[in-house]
Amino acid sequence: MDIHQTRTWVRSIAAAMDQHKDHLTQLDSAIGDADHGVNMQRGFTAVVAALDGYEPAGVGDVLVKTGTTLISKVGGAAGPLYGTFFRATGKQLTGPVADAEQLAAALDAGLAGVQKLGAAVPGDKTMVDALTPALEAFGAAARAGEDEATAAEKAAEAAETGAKDTIPLQARKGRASYLGSRSTGHQDPGATSTALIFRTLAEVLKP
Amino acid sequence: MKKLINSPDTVLDDALAGVAAAHPTLKVDLEARIITRAGGPSVGKVALISGGGSGHEPLHGGFVGPGMLHAACPGEVFTSPVPDQMLAAAQAADGGAGVVFVVKNYTGDVLNFEMAAELAGEDGIEVATVLVDDDVAVKDSTWTAGRRGTGATVFVEKIAGALAEQGADLASVAEIGRRVNAASRSFAVALSPCTTPAAGKPGFELAEDEMEVGVGIHGEPGRSREKLEPAAAIVARSLDAIFADQPLAAGEETIVMVNGLGGTPLIELYVAYADVAKYFAERGVRIVRNLVGNYITSLEMAGASFTVCKADEQMLALWDAPVNTPALRWGA
Ligand SMILES: Nc1ncnc2c1ncn2[C@@H]1O[C@H](COP(=O)(O)OP(=O)(O)OP(=O)(O)O)[C@@H](O)[C@H]1O
Numbered sequence: 077m078d079i080h081q082t083r084t085w086v087r088s089i090a091a092a093m094d095q096h097k098d099h100l101t102q103l104d105s106a107i108g109d110a111d112h113g114v115n116m117q118r119g120f121t122a123v124v125a126a127l128d129g130y131e132p133a134g135v136g137d138v139l140v141k142t143g144t145t146l147i148s149k150v151g152g153a154a155g156p157l158y159g160t161f162f163r164a165t166g167k168q169l170t171g172p173v174a175d176a177e178q179l180a181a182a183l184d185a186g187l188a189g190v191q192k193l194g195a196a197v198p199g200d201k202t203m204v205d206a207l208t209p210a211l212e213a214f215g216a217a218a219r220a221g222e223d224e225a226t227a228a229e230k231a232a233e234a235a236e237t238g239a240k241d242t243i244p245l246q247a248r249k250g251r252a253s254y255l256g257s258r259s260t261g262h263q264d265p266g267a268t269s270t271a272l273i274f275r276t277l278a279e280v281l282k283p
Numbered sequence: 284m285k286k287l288i289n290s291p292d293t294v295l296d297d298a299l300a301g302v303a304a305a306h307p308t309l310k311v312d313l314e315a316r317i318i319t320r321a322g323g324p325s326v327g328k329v330a331l332i333s334g335g336g337s338g339h340e341p342l343h344g345g346f347v348g349p350g351m352l353h354a355a356c357p358g359e360v361f362t363s364p365v366p367d368q369m370l371a372a373a374q375a376a377d378g379g380a381g382v383v384f385v386v387k388n389y390t391g392d393v394l395n396f397e398m399a400a401e402l403a404g405e406d407g408i409e410v411a412t413v414l415v416d417d418d419v420a421v422k423d424s425t426w427t428a429g430r431r432g433t434g435a436t437v438f439v440e441k442i443a444g445a446l447a448e449q450g451a452d453l454a455s456v457a458e459i460g461r462r463v464n465a466a467s468r469s470f471a472v473a474l475s476p477c478t479t480p481a482a483g484k485p486g487f488e489l490a491e492d493e494m495e496v497g498v499g500i501h502g503e504p505g506r507s508r509e510k511l512e513p514a515a516a517i518v519a520r521s522l523d524a525i526f527a528d529q530p531l532a533a534g535e536e537t538i539v540m541v542n543g544l545g546g547t548p549l550i551e552l553y554v555a556y557a558d559v560a561k562y563f564a565e566r567g568v569r570i571v572r573n574l575v576g577n578y579i580t581s582l583e584m585a586g587a588s589f590t591v592c593k594a595d596e597q598m599l600a601l602w603d604a605p606v607n608t609p610a611l612r613w614g615a
């Protein structure tokens with residue numbers, strides 16, 4: 077993945093958030109406060125504006141800028157969490173290109189940042205339930221010598237499955253946890269936006 | 284959606300412009316989105332800073348002024364503010380004695396204030412945090428994000444703000460804030476939902492004859508949905524929940540707030556307060572100070588929240604200390 081592709085990825089995430097804003101907000105109105113789609117759209121719109129005219133030296137710079145902007149613009153739980161994810165991922169990628177293995181390691185650092193901040197573990201019904209299987213799939217593909225396009229496709233599929241698998245779970249973190257057992261039967265909005273992020277990565281890297 | 288607004292996208296900016304125009308005692312930075320005291324920092328004194336999603340007015344901006352907050356950071360409607368705001372507030376309000384962040388316990392608020400505290404620390408500003416989690420409708424367990432912060436926020440801001448005004452140090456101001464929170468419990472009942480300008484439709488639905496018992500200040504569902512009851516029964520239900528969580532013995536002294544959620548007229552709040560007073564009298568528990576009105580709202584939601592603080596002498600003395608803010612003013 078080079079700098080141009082990284083920029084395209086982030087711009088595509090913005091487009092995906094635009095397109096899926098209502099769906100994400102609808103998921104959040106079932107178990108949260110009906111703002112996740114709005115939050116994500118506002119954040120990535122600001123990211124696109126921040127990247128305009130920005131001259132990054134490496135792939136990581138684009139992602140660090142993305143994360144910093146999300147932290148500054150989104151608010152809510154998703155702002156600091158996604159902001160930390162992109163910043164921590166970006167900090168690992170200093171070169172002008174990143175191969176599959178470098179990406180895998182960097183994304184793992186991103187997830188570690190999310191878990192350090194939010195203290196969620198798999199099964200808590202959060203974005204971590206999509207991130208964890210996505211990064212496992214990405215890492216396994218990278219270690220098996222697959223290219224980043226293949227790894228990203230596998231990660232996207234795993235994230236989508238992970239997001240769907242949050243439906244029966246009872247939330248133990250975030251606003252949804254207030255509902256207790258009433259949070260079951262609904263898909264987690266944050267896990268769903270994570271799946272969108274990996275789906276766009278797969279599309280951008282597709283040869 | 285029927286609202287007195289110019290556009291859903293500009294509600295917060297437009298409202299802040301209104302606050303600026305209405306209150307010369309406040310300084311509103313529209314760029315940084317912070318509300319501070321017009322007089323600037325109080326040199327040598329601890330500054331109390333709070334913030335959270337908008338839509339709960341007068342919380343927090345209406346409580347900025349001598350004897351209470353030094354700065355408020357309003358987020359988008361029902362969304363926590365961002366760390367940049369709290370950092371800007373800390374820089375603007377710090378009088379050299381450090382700042383206390385008053386944070387309502389919601390994941391979004393906690394995370395954003397945590398990042399802000401880190402940034403302020405790097406800037407050489409000492410930060411202490413008081414987490415408010417008084418809503419007994421939510422079970423506090425390791426399996427949830429913990430209790431929500433609601434009405435006790437007003438008590439914490441008033442009492443800790445008074446101690447800060449007297450020149451107490453950072454640890455003491457934070458300590459009394461935590462003590463007030465620990466002594467306070469809240470419970471709310473909604474009679475109608477509310478609509479955020481961005482969403483355009485109600486966050487939940489309630490039939491004409493239904494109420495949401497234990498509702499959160501963002502319209503989060505509560506403990507149960509019930510058939511609408513007379514005020515006395517709603518009050519009894521709410522206070523039962525509070526007393527079950529923090530038993531109060533005859534003779535004990537309390538500060539009680541009957542708070543409107545935004546869409547309930549004052550006449551109904553007084554109806555409820557009569558029942559509250561009766562409930563306390565029957566148990567011999569004393570209400571020595573009270574607030575009846577709209578202090579922490581949820582847009583146009585109808586309903587009320589009840590907050591009870593088991594107050595000690597120091598808390599009561601600080602409660603009585605002068606305060607001069609747009610929404611709370613006495614002795615000044
Ligand atoms: N502790 C956590 N760790 C990881 N992810 C979390 C955590 N808490 C919440 N989330 C994720 O955040 C999503 C909700 O994000 P959203 O943008 O709606 O913020 P929010 O919780 O509504 O914030 P706010 O309370 O300030 O409005 C959830 O669906 C969940 O995936």
Ligand SMILES: [Mg+2]
Binds near residue numbers: 104109110111112152
């Ligand atoms: Mg939300």
